[in-house]
Amino acid sequence: MKAETIVDVQDVWFSFNGQLVLRQATLTVPRGDFLVVIGPNGGGKTTLLKLMLGLLKPNRGTVRIFGQPPEQAAHRCGYVPQNVYINKTFPVSVLDVVLMGRLRSGKGWSYHARQDRIAAEKALEKMKMWTHRERRIGDLSGGQLQRVFIARALVSNPEILFLDEAMAGIDTQSRGEFYDILKELNRTVTIVAVSHDMMILSSHVKSVACINRELFHHDSGEITQEMMDFAYHCPVDLVAHGIPHRVLSRHEHEKER
Amino acid sequence: MWEALQLEFMQNALTAGILISVVCGIIGTLVVVNRIVFLAGGIAHAAYGGIGLAYFMGWPYLTGTVGFSLFSAGVMAAVTLKAKHRVDAMVGVIWAVGMAVGIILLDLTPGYNVDLMSFLFGSILAVPRSDLWQMAVMGVVVFVVVVYYYNDFLAMSYDDEFARLRNVPVTFLYCLLLGMIAVAVVMIIRVVGLILVIALLTIPPFIAEKFTRSLRTMMIASSILSCMFTVTGLFLSYALNLTSGATIILVAAAGFFISALWEIFKHRQPTYPSV
Numbered sequence: 001m002k003a004e005t006i007v008d009v010q011d012v013w014f015s016f017n018g019q020l021v022l023r024q025a026t027l028t029v030p031r032g033d034f035l036v037v038i039g040p041n042g043g044g045k046t047t048l049l050k051l052m053l054g055l056l057k058p059n060r061g062t063v064r065i066f067g068q069p070p071e072q073a074a075h076r077c078g079y080v081p082q083n084v085y086i087n088k089t090f091p092v093s094v095l096d097v098v099l100m101g102r103l104r105s106g107k108g109w110s111y112h113a114r115q116d117r118i119a120a121e122k123a124l125e126k127m128k129m130w131t132h133r134e135r136r137i138g139d140l141s142g143g144q145l146q147r148v149f150i151a152r153a154l155v156s157n158p159e160i161l162f163l164d165e166a167m168a169g170i171d172t173q174s175r176g177e178f179y180d181i182l183k184e185l186n187r188t189v190t191i192v193a194v195s196h197d198m199m200i201l202s203s204h205v206k207s208v209a210c211i212n213r214e215l216f217h218h219d220s221g222e223i224t225q226e227m228m229d230f231a232y233h234c235p236v237d238l239v240a241h242g243i244p245h246r247v248l249s250r251h252e253h254e255k256e257r
Numbered sequence: 258m259w260e261a262l263q264l265e266f267m268q269n270a271l272t273a274g275i276l277i278s279v280v281c282g283i284i285g286t287l288v289v290v291n292r293i294v295f296l297a298g299g300i301a302h303a304a305y306g307g308i309g310l311a312y313f314m315g316w317p318y319l320t321g322t323v324g325f326s327l328f329s330a331g332v333m334a335a336v337t338l339k340a341k342h343r344v345d346a347m348v349g350v351i352w353a354v355g356m357a358v359g360i361i362l363l364d365l366t367p368g369y370n371v372d373l374m375s376f377l378f379g380s381i382l383a384v385p386r387s388d389l390w391q392m393a394v395m396g397v398v399v400f401v402v403v404v405y406y407y408n409d410f411l412a413m414s415y416d417d418e419f420a421r422l423r424n425v426p427v428t429f430l431y432c433l434l435l436g437m438i439a440v441a442v443v444m445i446i447r448v449v450g451l452i453l454v455i456a457l458l459t460i461p462p463f464i465a466e467k468f469t470r471s472l473r474t475m476m477i478a479s480s481i482l483s484c485m486f487t488v489t490g491l492f493l494s495y496a497l498n499l500t501s502g503a504t505i506i507l508v509a510a511a512g513f514f515i516s517a518l519w520e521i522f523k524h525r526q527p528t529y530p531s532v
Contacts, residue, residue: 054422055422074422074423074424075423075424077422079419079422081416081418081419087290087416089466090290090414091290091465091466091469091470091471091472091474091475092411092415092470092472093470093471096411096471097415099408100408100411100412100415100416100419100420100423101423103409103412103423103425104423104424109405110405110406110407110408111408112408136470152419
């Protein structure tokens, strides 16, 4: 039996300030998938993610999450934004940031129920940040911030997690550990991650899409030369089982010499 | 010094100062963390247009100024939501035009010579009882609104995009915030003047932001700092026979510099071995 489709992007076009950012993008994500969308900076990765979350509206085409318009499915989605460094001087503790993920607006006076605090504790413990709960958000390192933002995304028990450049703040040593966390999460949660950095591709990834204004979706975790050429418009060496460990951008004119 | 407390105008001034401190502590915190100090300054200056309008049309002060300020706040909110990168220029336009309209309308008002200086620095020593009641009511309304929407304001101020995903009515809250600024500023200007409003909206929250770990404590700390500055300033102005509004601002400025020096000192203290 085929897995239920969670994300359904059909023929989506999007332009910003008269610039075409996304052209005829079509993509489906089944339940349990671990999709990585790679592409160069400015290729439309973040735009695609924001379209899927309903933060942007497509000029043409449709986006459905769980068969609904994105804004109606928002409570079933978790989102880790690209810029975790926003508002570094903001007076807010780690625990309060995570509790934002439990907000239920329009339900009367502001308070957090006991189950919200329990969920926040669980999410922070999962990300090994519970001991830091009282610290000010600005005092954390990039990697710790990333963990807090993932905890904020997980605290509402989402069925799908969207990660924008999740590796940005994480140093090379912690990456292995981070992959393990994602792999563990992927047992219950569908993951869609975008990155300009092909380091994110690991054996845990189940499918890959390349994006550079147009979208190229590949159903397996492998990446082909064809996709790379398409996305980066220059040859990139692929090493070991189609998963690049290094990206060597050798351009045509260099080879000729 | 304590005999000053026996004087009714001094009691009124102190009560007004404390009420204003609480309102400015709450609203100023939201203004500073949302980085809309310039916008708040624009609303405050554009209120001049409202003052002129009220005198010219013969309306009560509050009707003219609150109406005019809400209108200019509405324009600013619309610009922020539609073209965020144009906000600062637009605020500058409204700022200048509002003041000019106010002055021209006062020129055109026959037989009326209002001292605009009193709206710059205010006259906290001449606050009537009735104004105290108006401010108390406004203070209670601001307090209730902020407590009710506390979590939503926090989420919007910290990360408005994420707040939208959690179905927080960000647009509504933003307009509500500008509306509260407009009403509060207009009521406070009359008492302590334009310049003191801006000082109390920015200086205490800016100091408090450095040592607090939540918006709630930042609001409380700002209100307390504001009270300290106002009370100290009032007594100094009484003792030294200086203009009260300006004295309060300079006391606040002294507090600000002390906190800035302390910050520099604190960051120098721990010397880590260089790697």
